[in-house]
Amino acid sequence: MVVFSEILRCHVIDARGARARISDLSVDLAEEDYPPVMRLFFINAEKQHVSLPWGAVTGGDWRRRRLEVADLGAARAGPLEPPALEVLLKRDILDALVLDLQHRRVARANDLWLGEAGGRLALRAADASLGAVLRRLSRGWLGRGSGASLSDWKNVEFLRGDTRGARAGAYYERRIARLLPGEIAKLSEAIPYLHAAELLTLLPDPVAADVLELMTPERQLQVFEELDESQALRLLALASPDTAADLVGRLAPEAARQCLERLPAAQARRAIELLRYPDATAGGIMTNDLVYVAESLTIAEARRVLAVRLREPDFVYYVYVVDDEEARRLRGVVTLRDLLLADEGSRVGEVMNPRVLTVGPLAAAAEAAYQVIENHLAALPVVGQEGRLLGAVTVDAAVASVAPPNWRSIAPRVFS
Amino acid sequence: MNKSEGSETGLPGSDPTSAVEPLVLPTSPRRVGGGVRLNIRGRSVRLRRLRRQPTGALRWLLLLGPGLIATSAGNDAGGIATYSSAGARFGYDLIWVMVVLTVSYAVVQEMCARLGAATGRGLLDLIRERYGVGWALFAVCVIMAANGGVTVSEFVGIGAAMELLGFNKYVVVPLAAGLIWYLVVFGSYARVERVFLLMTLVFFAYPAAAFMARPDWGAVARGAFVPTLRGDPEYILLLVGLLGTTMTPYIQLFQQSSVVEKGVARRHYGPERLDAYVGAFFSNLMSVFMIIATAATLNAAGRTEIGSAADAARALEPVAGPAAQALFAVGLLGASLLAGAVLPLATSYAVTEALGVPKGVNLDFRRARVFFSLFTALVVAGAGLALVPGLPVIQMLVAVQVLNGVLLPVMLVFILLLINDRRLTGELKNTRLYNVLGWGTFAVITAAVAFMLGSQFLDSLGIRILGDR
Numbered sequence: 001m002v003v004f005s006e007i008l009r010c011h012v013i014d015a016r017g018a019r020a021r022i023s024d025l026s027v028d029l030a031e032e033d034y035p036p037v038m039r040l041f042f043i044n045a046e047k048q049h050v051s052l053p054w055g056a057v058t059g060g061d062w063r064r065r066r067l068e069v070a071d072l073g074a075a076r077a078g079p080l081e082p083p084a085l086e087v088l089l090k091r092d093i094l095d096a097l098v099l100d101l102q103h104r105r106v107a108r109a110n111d112l113w114l115g116e117a118g119g120r121l122a123l124r125a126a127d128a129s130l131g132a133v134l135r136r137l138s139r140g141w142l143g144r145g146s147g148a149s150l151s152d153w154k155n156v157e158f159l160r161g162d163t164r165g166a167r168a169g170a171y172y173e174r175r176i177a178r179l180l181p182g183e184i185a186k187l188s189e190a191i192p193y194l195h196a197a198e199l200l201t202l203l204p205d206p207v208a209a210d211v212l213e214l215m216t217p218e219r220q221l222q223v224f225e226e227l228d229e230s231q232a233l234r235l236l237a238l239a240s241p242d243t244a245a246d247l248v249g250r251l252a253p254e255a256a257r258q259c260l261e262r263l264p265a266a267q268a269r270r271a272i273e274l275l276r277y278p279d280a281t282a283g284g285i286m287t288n289d290l291v292y293v294a295e296s297l298t299i300a301e302a303r304r305v306l307a308v309r310l311r312e313p314d315f316v317y318y319v320y321v322v323d324d325e326e327a328r329r330l331r332g333v334v335t336l337r338d339l340l341l342a343d344e345g346s347r348v349g350e351v352m353n354p355r356v357l358t359v360g361p362l363a364a365a366a367e368a369a370y371q372v373i374e375n376h377l378a379a380l381p382v383v384g385q386e387g388r389l390l391g392a393v394t395v396d397a398a399v400a401s402v403a404p405p406n407w408r409s410i411a412p413r414v415f416s
Numbered sequence: 417m418n419k420s421e422g423s424e425t426g427l428p429g430s431d432p433t434s435a436v437e438p439l440v441l442p443t444s445p446r447r448v449g450g451g452v453r454l455n456i457r458g459r460s461v462r463l464r465r466l467r468r469q470p471t472g473a474l475r476w477l478l479l480l481g482p483g484l485i486a487t488s489a490g491n492d493a494g495g496i497a498t499y500s501s502a503g504a505r506f507g508y509d510l511i512w513v514m515v516v517l518t519v520s521y522a523v524v525q526e527m528c529a530r531l532g533a534a535t536g537r538g539l540l541d542l543i544r545e546r547y548g549v550g551w552a553l554f555a556v557c558v559i560m561a562a563n564g565g566v567t568v569s570e571f572v573g574i575g576a577a578m579e580l581l582g583f584n585k586y587v588v589v590p591l592a593a594g595l596i597w598y599l600v601v602f603g604s605y606a607r608v609e610r611v612f613l614l615m616t617l618v619f620f621a622y623p624a625a626a627f628m629a630r631p632d633w634g635a636v637a638r639g640a641f642v643p644t645l646r647g648d649p650e651y652i653l654l655l656v657g658l659l660g661t662t663m664t665p666y667i668q669l670f671q672q673s674s675v676v677e678k679g680v681a682r683r684h685y686g687p688e689r690l691d692a693y694v695g696a697f698f699s700n701l702m703s704v705f706m707i708i709a710t711a712a713t714l715n716a717a718g719r720t721e722i723g724s725a726a727d728a729a730r731a732l733e734p735v736a737g738p739a740a741q742a743l744f745a746v747g748l749l750g751a752s753l754l755a756g757a758v759l760p761l762a763t764s765y766a767v768t769e770a771l772g773v774p775k776g777v778n779l780d781f782r783r784a785r786v787f788f789s790l791f792t793a794l795v796v797a798g799a800g801l802a803l804v805p806g807l808p809v810i811q812m813l814v815a816v817q818v819l820n821g822v823l824l825p826v827m828l829v830f831i832l833l834l835i836n837d838r839r840l841t842g843e844l845k846n847t848r849l850y851n852v853l854g855w856g857t858f859a860v861i862t863a864a865v866a867f868m869l870g871s872q873f874l875d876s877l878g879i880r881i882l883g884d885r
Contacts, residue, residue, distance in 0.1 A: 094548075095544050095545050095548060095549060095552075096545055097772060106772070106774070107772060108544070108771065108772025110549065128772075133549055133553070136549055136550075137549065137550060137553065161535065161536070161537070162839075190774045190783075192535065192536030192537045192541070192676070193536040193679070193681065194535065194536045195536070218679050219679075222679055222681045225681055225683055225684075226681065226683075245465065249463075249465035249466055251466075252469055253452045253454060253466050253468065253469070256452075256454070256463070256466055257454045257455070257456060260454070260456045260457075261456055261457060265457075268456070268457070272456065272461055272463065274465070275461075275463040275464070275465040275466065276451075276461065276462065276463060276464060276465070277464060277465065278450065278451065278464040278465060279465060284465060
């Protein structure tokens with residue numbers, strides 16, 4: 001293995017003895033685990049940035065800091081800007097932020113290690129150690145190759161801090177998707193907002209929507225506004241209605257209107273329903289993505305209906321029992337366990353627990369939240385006029401609304 | 417609030433259909449106003465969760481933040497000393513420098529804010545990524561040394577101000593350090609910003625002192641708008657000193673990093689630039705008031721030698737009365753407290769950005785260990801050293817000025833190159849006018865720094881290019 005800062009001190013020499021200093025290397029990120037070196041850049045005698053394909057290298061010796069090519073004159077001049085999938089090691093990756101997925105951390109690529117992979121020279125690892133800095137500054141005299149804290153490149157995600165850049169190369173391998181959404185959200189808090197937005201563009205939509213939901217509110221908004229419109233709307237449609245409403249509620253009115261116009265009808269209706277209640281009320285922190293079932297159904301019928309309905313919503317611990325689906329007046333609650341264990345022939349109304357705590361939509365959010373927490377409930381149904389079921393304050397929403405604003409940093413952390 | 421609404425509404429379960437009592441709703445629901453009426457898909461709905469954008473004065477007030485804080489922190493103990501001696505020594509003659517400088521100052525601060533919003537990264541982040549680890553470490557080392565020195569002088573300023581107000585500095589300085597530490601370590605960015613903004617109100621002590629001194633406003637106007645240049649070596653050195661104390665690298669660092677931490681996104685940047693402009697204008701206006709206050713009193717009374725900010729306050733007492741002294745002391749206290757927090761913060765931002773480790777007031781010790789350790793170390797060392805008797809503060813500040821002088825042109829070049837890099841800033845790239853003003857500022861600052869360093873170097877060799885002082 002050879003370190004990249006060492007390569008930058010090498011010269012290319014051709015058969016006629018002409019020589020030039022290597023200025024950069026490009027790699028192809030679309031390729032498997034270790035991106036192979038594609039081209040070699042240097043500044044020729046006319047002071048132009050030129051490149052040669054890596055295949056033109058006929059031999060060389062890292063120790064003597066030389067690479068041999070047939071003819072330096074064959075180098076193609078032209079813009080430094082490489083094709084979309086190639087990135088330049090010095091310009092783009094060296095010193096940039098990389099995500100080390102194995103150690104779940106963000107680090108700067110203090111140096112890069114290259115080595116053989118699949119018979120070609122390829123990028124093998126990012127070096128985040130302070131020794132690497134020392135080595136670069138001392139031009140190789142100090143901090144020589146311990147290589148202790150290398151991040152194997154197959155576990156590294158590289159970000160450019162540019163959402164469009166990533167989209168152009170969207171089909172390169174998305175290693176970040178190996179992590180859990182919560183882990184990705186936490187990592188994204190430690191990087192600049194443009195990098196975090198880029199990260200979302202690298203993820204499949206359902207995962208990206210989960211990650212977006214788990215970010216802190218401020219970061220959520222920053223990132224959401226950086227996404228291009230179609231992706232933003234797709235993620236909003238996939239998010240739970242309360243997350244969507246929270247996000248839309250923090251947009252400027254005109255932006256919010258456009259969002260709500262363009263969301264799929266069902267999601268827009270749910271979000272609007274939630275947005276009607278002010279921030280600090282039970283209605284303002286509830287979700288309306290519930291499962292409910294009419295009390296007149298038998299258990300067998302209810303199971304059939306629920307088999308379909310349970311696919312969608314986020315919160316499924318309780319199934320609320322209503323008088324009929326239109327009026328939706330709350331009668332009681334059954335748990336999934338009740339439904340599984342009950343006799344097929346009995347009616348839902350006989351099995352349900354009619355003792356339910358409820359709260360009005362305009363009750364103070366803190367009051368509703370403390371009821372959830374003090375009574376150890378998973379959720380507290382919110383009912384409107386004539387007992388109509390409007391939504392439920394879940395335990396998550398309750399904790400988030402009464403915890404201090406920086407509760408995420410106090411709460412146990414997911415990694416390391 | 418109707419109590420029954422939230423209470424248990426269960427009945428014995430014998431008749432399941434009537435198990436849940438019809439809910440008793442509050443007869444008169446809490447008045448809920450506000451929200452925004454929107455027309456969505458042809459339906460008009462009132463969405464109370466939405467907030468109408470603040471309008472009028474409130475809107476502009478809410479924009480204030482990083483810019484005002486950064487530039488106000490620049491009017492610290494060292495700044496007060498320089499402005500006071502400019503007023504004491506040359507009366508109103510040097511005010512024009514501050515007027516001209518305001519434009520440059522606003523331009524530089526705005527570029528930093530824009531760079532922060534456009535990239536989401538701090539200045540050292542960008543220097544490291546674009547110009548490599550060598551430049552980044554050079555900047556970090558100079559920043560550590562210079563800011564460390566200035567931090568000590570801020571705590572000396574806190575101590576001096578409190579002694580003028582009749583307190584014991586051995587009690588007050590550790591207390592102030594503790595407060596600053598607690599605020600930053602346990603506060604969120606939003607809270608820290610709010611406290612810092614409140615602290616800038618202290619600067620209104622200077623206009624009060626200036627008005628109390630009953631200056632000759634005609635002479636003030638002449639000094640502000642009619643540039644005078646003198647061959648007097650002291651005049652030129654003070655002029656250069658005014659440039660140097662106003663434009664300091666840490667102010668730029670803090671501006672950019674705190675814009676990033678405030679979470680200003682590039683698409684919302686437009687109105688945010690006002691913060692940088694207001695900051696530059698406000699802080700220079702306060703500097704002008706310091707010059708006026710000392711010019712009308714000390715200069716008129718022939719007391720022209722001012723060594724430090726506390727000196728200025730002390731000198732004011734016999735000339736302008738105890739009220740003027742108290743106002744100066746309060747101003748010094750506020751400025752030193754603010755700068756005593758901002759400097760360690762700016763340093764911590766710079767170092768963590770260069771290393772690429774987690775940073776930010778919003779995090780906590782566990783998640784941003786380097787950031788908070790460094791901050792703690794700087795505050796503790798600053799306050800501790802400030803209490804050492806016989807510390808050569810003036811000599812230290814001279815050394816710091818040399819370091820900052822070396823760093824400032826380098827930083828300005830980086831700022832100008834980065835802001836003009838379309839791959840980074842895109843739409844928010846500099847306009848031509850900005851480039852002219854930016855590079856013009858760079859040229860003047862570089863000349864001034866070269867002059868200052870040159871004269872100091874020759875001075876140390878015993879050669880005085882400007883004749884005897």
